[in-house]
Amino acid sequence: LIPIIWRDDSNTLSILDQSLLPFQKVFIDLKDAESTALAIKNMQVRGAPAIGITAAYGMILSLTSKRPSTLQDAIKELSRAKQILDSARPTAVNLIWATSRMLKLAETYVENGNAKNVNELIQLLKSEAKKIFDEEYEAELQMGLYGLEKINDNDTILTQCNAGGLATGTGLGTALAPVKLAHALGINVSVIAPETRPWLQGSRLTVYELLEEGIKVTLITDTAVGLVMYKGMVNSVMVGADRILSDGHVFNKIGTFKEAVIAHELGIPFYVLAPTSSFDLKSNVNDVKIEERDPNEVRTIRGIPITLENVNVYNPVFDVTPPKYITAIITEKGIIYPPFSENVKKIVNK
Amino acid sequence: LIPIIWRDDSNTLSILDQSLLPFQKVFIDLKDAESTALAIKNMQVRGAPAIGITAAYGMILSLTSKRPSTLQDAIKELSRAKQILDSARPTAVNLIWATSRMLKLAETYVENGNAKNVNELIQLLKSEAKKIFDEEYEAELQMGLYGLEKINDNDTILTQCNAGGLATGTGLGTALAPVKLAHALGINVSVIAPETRPWLQGSRLTVYELLEEGIKVTLITDTAVGLVMYKGMVNSVMVGADRILSDGHVFNKIGTFKEAVIAHELGIPFYVLAPTSSFDLKSNVNDVKIEERDPNEVRTIRGIPITLENVNVYNPVFDVTPPKYITAIITEKGIIYPPFSENVKKIVNK
Known part of the structure; x- marks a missing residue:
């Protein structure tokens, strides 16, 4: 049961709608930052780490949906997406933490020349969002192993x-x-x-x-x-x-x-x-x-x-x-x- | 707010329907043992002492509704009412305690000649039901006074x-x-x-x-x-x-x-x-x-x-x-x- 799934072929984030559980098991497909922010606001996704992961992918969705042509426009778009996402649940620390991490990294990649075009930037950000997910999973696995002793x-x-x-x-x-x-x-x-x-x-x-x-x-x-x-x-x-x-x-x-x-x-x-x-x-x-x-x-x-x-x-x-x-x-x-x-x-x- | 009211002029027990609270404040009028038993069964009246008081009046209602002509028939009717009432909530101790007290007293009154006809028996039983209510109230008042110290x-x-x-x-x-x-x-x-x-x-x-x-x-x-x-x-x-x-x-x-x-x-x-x-x-x-x-x-x-x-x-x-x-x-x-x-x-x- 993984409630957040990234589909790389179609640039889609599928999230299990927690507001309908346990009566209906419906995955909703998010394709841009706006719908991602709305899903967070409506508590279709909830729980601090889950919101963080969702918001990180929401940043990527702003680029895959809007397809800015220059790196400069891409950074502008990411800043805009961050504002929309952050305001979805203003008190969620993980949300702002995740969008900040994504924006900051994008800026660094552009400044350092690691990303030579928007497509390359998107690929790098996808790795970072996956890393956020993997870090969370790894921490839980470690906790689980320590907890297993008890x-x-x-x-x-x-x-x-x-x-x-x-x-x-x-x-x-x-x-x-x-x-x-x-x-x-x-x-x-x-x-x-x-x-x-x-x-x-x-x-x-x-x-x-x-x-x-x-x-x-x-x-x-x-x-x-x-x-x-x-x-x-x-x-x-x-x-x-x-x-x-x-x-x-x-x-x-x-x-x-x-x-x-x-x-x-x-x-x-x-x-x-x-x-x-x-x-x-x-x-x-x-x-x-x-x-x-x-x-x-x-x-x-x-x-x-x-x-x-x-x-x-x-x-x-x-x-x-x-x-x-x-x-x-x-x-x-x-x-x-x-x-x-x-x-x-x-x-x-x- | 008294949820159980006996109306002597019309031989009616009015109980506040607790199954509808707090959305509707409806008193239902009980006029015989059958409807009294049903009200207990459906938890329109609940709480051990409240059930006891209701059942005591339910015994009286069996006489005021059926109007048996002889004292012998009255005792038969009370026995029948007791069975109906007791089976409404078989685990409620106060229920059986109250119906037993009423039936036993009726038998004593008939045997001793205290009640010379059915009407006299009804009057004596009304006093007893009121006594059950008053004893309960008196005990609560005493508890309240002791509790007031705290x-x-x-x-x-x-x-x-x-x-x-x-x-x-x-x-x-x-x-x-x-x-x-x-x-x-x-x-x-x-x-x-x-x-x-x-x-x-x-x-x-x-x-x-x-x-x-x-x-x-x-x-x-x-x-x-x-x-x-x-x-x-x-x-x-x-x-x-x-x-x-x-x-x-x-x-x-x-x-x-x-x-x-x-x-x-x-x-x-x-x-x-x-x-x-x-x-x-x-x-x-x-x-x-x-x-x-x-x-x-x-x-x-x-x-x-x-x-x-x-x-x-x-x-x-x-x-x-x-x-x-x-x-x-x-x-x-x-x-x-x-x-x-x-x-x-x-x-x-x-």
């Missing part, structure tokens, strides 16, 4: 949200990478997926992704995470991360904190899996603002009202898990154990 | 599910009783209500009930219970209980356990409010089977699918909270503090 035969892993291959674009994922490698190696492993309100990434995406790959999964409500741990149904918890601080505070999808506290209380290992690019070594825990989203995400489910329309709602998207509840942080550069305030920097700066 | 001005209370007046039929409730008394006394108090998947009692019922009474309420997803406690937004947690064991283990709506563990970890008081009739002094924690319900409750929301129809689901209705996480249990006979294995019996048997 999985035994017949284990059941509790996760949260969707930290799988749909979110990263590679088909592998972060928190789900060890599970997928274990399954591929014939280790018997299963997953408990909480539905993860309000967006239902668990019931819509994680369930879909795992069933597609033939991995055993059980869906529960978010209210049942405590009981499954209490009843001994969970061997370890594996979640992703949106941001990790140098002292080990982890910002991740709302609901992660409760799993960490209960796991800690019951002696169940709690692992965070994230690439070193997700670390923020500068911020303090109180500096990070927790994003709140539209109250109607809580007042409705798939457009259907479930409460009174005038009720006051608090709808935070992330929560923060203090380091004391975290057994280890698994990155592509290795496993970080407590004390995190000493060990995070050692591994991340390796 | 509420300070400007407090915010986190709850779970709907342990309010809709569930008990009185309009007051168990866990929400102290909040309602505080509000009535001019104390500034507000509630955070988790939506409580899969049945959404929080977003559908608790929100409705509190807004109707002008009490401040904020709706959150079940994923956000950790963050609101972590951020210091909660002064105490107050929940109801379906069953409490002599050692203090509490069985309540799924999701209660996670609130208890996090509250304990963060030093937030966690109170359970339940009448002494909810105590089970005989069973051991391992004796109690946790009921699992239809997987489609998790696969759909208000009839709309939210995941793949073939996904494996675990859908427990209750969870169990060990005594170590409970600050106190508040009953109509007083507040029970740890050690529960000593103190539960002292208060319950008072």
Whole structure:
């Protein structure tokens, strides 16, 4: 299940429309920067790394669709495409990171004479976009291999949200990478997926992704995470991360904190899996603002009202898990154990 | 907001249809035992105490609708009504308790000659049904007064599910009783209500009930219970209980356990409010089977699918909270503090 596929013969980016999952499995073909930006805006592609990869190819699509005749026009076109793409989801760090990397490289290739015409530039940029994809995949594979050390035969892993291959674009994922490698190696492993309100990434995406790959999964409500741990149904918890601080505070999808506290209380290992690019070594825990989203995400489910329309709602998207509840942080550069305030920097700066 | 109203002039039981809340506020009029049983079966009335009160009046409705001419026929009719009512929700303890109490009393009144004709019997049974309602209300009022000791001005209370007046039929409730008394006394108090998947009692019922009474309420997803406690937004947690064991283990709506563990970890008081009739002094924690319900409750929301129809689901209705996480249990006979294995019996048997 690879949700982002580049078709070189037709200069087309095919993305699996995540807004329709799991009810319809539709790939949409993107052929220019405008449609790519729209797909990002409409969350047809979501997840920070997946957005980054998509945007990198969106830069290429601006050239293959517009076919500028000179290198100068090509750079102009890329700058224009970058603006359109960046504004699709202004807060997505990976998006701007990817378009900047592509534009900067194009400028360097033109300046250095590496690209002698627009076709050569397109070929070089295609290599770079593939490199972004491959780097992401490689990091996930490494995380998966490190994480595999923490999985035994017949284990059941509790996760949260969707930290799988749909979110990263590679088909592998972060928190789900060890599970997928274990399954591929014939280790018997299963997953408990909480539905993860309000967006239902668990019931819509994680369930879909795992069933597609033939991995055993059980869906529960978010209210049942405590009981499954209490009843001994969970061997370890594996979640992703949106941001990790140098002292080990982890910002991740709302609901992660409760799993960490209960796991800690019951002696169940709690692992965070994230690439070193997700670390923020500068911020303090109180500096990070927790994003709140539209109250109607809580007042409705798939457009259907479930409460009174005038009720006051608090709808935070992330929560923060203090380091004391975290057994280890698994990155592509290795496993970080407590004390995190000493060990995070050692591994991340390796 | 009283969801069960007896109209003596027309021999009608008006119940607020909870299956339509909060979208429509419709009272349905019940005039015989059959329609009363159907309303219980269809969960138009729900919550153990509310079902008990409804069933008691359902017994009376069997007489007022059929109008048997002799006392002997009246007892026959009551026996028939009891069977119909009891089978509406066979696992509801309060239902059978209420119909048994009514039938037994009717038999005694006939045997002792207290009721000389059917009309007199009906009048005596009306007093008894009112007594059942009043006893419930009185117990909730006492719990509310004891609970009031734990509420300070400007407090915010986190709850779970709907342990309010809709569930008990009185309009007051168990866990929400102290909040309602505080509000009535001019104390500034507000509630955070988790939506409580899969049945959404929080977003559908608790929100409705509190807004109707002008009490401040904020709706959150079940994923956000950790963050609101972590951020210091909660002064105490107050929940109801379906069953409490002599050692203090509490069985309540799924999701209660996670609130208890996090509250304990963060030093937030966690109170359970339940009448002494909810105590089970005989069973051991391992004796109690946790009921699992239809997987489609998790696969759909208000009839709309939210995941793949073939996904494996675990859908427990209750969870169990060990005594170590409970600050106190508040009953109509007083507040029970740890050690529960000593103190539960002292208060319950008072």
